[in-house]
Amino acid sequence: MGEMGQTQQASRARGVICFTNPGQFTYITQSGIYGNVSNGDKPIRGTVQAVARARITRFGKLKDLLCIAPGDYVFLFEREKSRLHGVWRVSDEPFFCSSPVFDPSNDYPYRFYMQQYLNFETPIPSMELRKLLNNSVLWSIRTFERAPGTPFASINPVSMQETDALLELFWKYNHRTDPMSNLVSYSHQPLQATINFYNLVMDNRYSSNTPLEVKANNLGQFPQRQIYEETLHCYLIYNLVRRTSPIVGWFGQYSQVLREVPISVAGQQRADILLVYHNAMTGEPTVYTIIEVKRSRVNLDMLRQLLEYVRLFSERHNLDLNSVEGIYIGAGIEPDASEYVKERAKVEVERPVRLFEYGLSGNTVTLNPIP
16 A cells, blocks of 8 residues: 555544644654643632633633544644644643743643654645635634634644545645655653642642543532533543543444534634544544533523524535534523423424533533433
8 A cells, every 4th residue: 555545544533733833843843742831821819700710711721632632643833934734643641741841931731742653844834724724624723823812722623534634735745755754753751640630720730740630520629500611621522532431422423522613614603512423334424413511501592502503514514404413511401492492303304402411420420311
């Protein structure tokens, strides 16, 4: 099998686009360690409001980090020069470490190890990436530019099909080179122990270098009615990606887990979590599940928003509405929302919406379907 065949066969994995600045890029490619910044995740004052904001920021960064898993392909986007480099693979579970190995002004503590997999000498220029965005070939990421005054995620998982498209571009720009030669070798230390991500948030720990682990019992340290949505996102993302909780049984044999996925071309609306299901015979995606998560009870207005997401996503990807499922997870379901779902299922042929109530019981997070 030729090199193209080897790469195409191996590319049936999810990719991760990670953003870097010039100084960080040099260290990453020399060491095989990627890190996301800690900006905003430590309270600048001891007030309740400042601590709460810092915790939510840290949960958001943890959610992005925990969405990756060993085996994912890694592409590095160099912001200053607007170009994409590849290809590495995630080689161990993500971890948290504040040792000063990056830019002295920021410790980039949300980290993962990666190993170079293919060495494409010529990177992909931004004009090619914009074409993919404009044509909706690249749809799991909204933009490669940092919009003023808006949050910017540095770790962006993309689907298998988008990964294939990026690899095709790398071959286009590197058709006369051998990307399997001259691979950089890294000497990573195996990670042994684990640290609970919730303790990391609660205790402001900045000295760990062990894998992060999400346990249900620690979520109970927040009163259920006050639980941060980001903590629920972290728990769901961690377990959906790794299939480490009985709750994943409600979602069947999905192939991929994506987060914060733009729903429309404009990218203003984003799904909390997107599951992709593939046909086992053809390898093509057949069903998409949009999951919205709320710490509060789900009402009819929230449900309307979910149905709008289903419609917009279907239109964007030219899908039959029966190919897109909507799921809402909340602390409870208001009667009007539950009743609407029941009545809608009687007369419409689209895939029905599912509603779940989450619960915290000892060391377990439960998902109870609302009939």
